[in-house]
Amino acid sequence: MATSRVLGYLESRKNLTGGACGVAGLVLTFAGVAGPYWPVVVAGLYGAGALIAPPERPALPDFPSPSQQLEEIRADFGRLGGYLADVELPPAAAARLTALTELLAALLEPGWVAEALAQDPEGVHAVSRTVRQDVPEAVDAFVRTRWWTRLTPGTEPPERHLERQLGLLQEEAGRLASALRDAQARRQESHTRYLEDRQQ
Incomplete structure (x- = not known):
């Protein structure tokens, strides 16, 4: 049960959007913009991405046609x-x-x-x-x-x-x-x- 929840989160929009924002934070770090606070920048961007991601849309009930x-x-x-x-x-x-x-x-x-x-x-x-x-x-x-x-x-x-x-x-x-x-x-x-x- 816990494993399925973890896998579900890894595939969720929140994690994917947060991951994309985190990668953007790494790019800023390599560009020298983040400076010594790069872990905070990356984590902050990941969190912001996870917050702004659209919520998961539950699957529609499978009603008979x-x-x-x-x-x-x-x-x-x-x-x-x-x-x-x-x-x-x-x-x-x-x-x-x-x-x-x-x-x-x-x-x-x-x-x-x-x-x-x-x-x-x-x-x-x-x-x-x-x-x-x-x-x-x-x-x-x-x-x-x-x-x-x-x-x-x-x-x-x-x-x-x-x-x-x-x-x-x-x-x-x-x-x-x-x-x-x-x-x-x-x-x-x-x-x-x-x-x-x-x-x-």
Whole structure:
């Protein structure tokens, strides 16, 4: 531990800048400027160089790239599919869930769509939140509430809330897909204008 600290200091900006200033002090000594006080001059210049050196910049955290994040979301989406396969849902809610999961699968499928999604951090976050939080929470809340509803008949059926939640999530995913499509359309239009301008 102590050895690594010493090696780290030897390679630090402070030591390198101080060393360069110390060498300048030696040059002044050989030029006859420092006189008999040359050790003080060299040490002083080294210390001054070490003080004025810019501080060490810590390395940035190694966060996963958007593409790596999508790989992790894909894996979680697969686990979510296994969970949903074991849950019995009413037909209307099951149809909404199928539409939502098909849309998410299309967004996450490796290829140019996923590459376009990776360029949109907010979109990656939205898909991650839907897969990891919103869908599991909606389905789990339905399963728990359905059990209590059997004990207290006459209350509002929990499938209504589930259908509404899944519908809202599908709308959100649809807006994301539309935004990605619009971005590609703008890219195409921009290229058309570029080619047209090139002809003038």
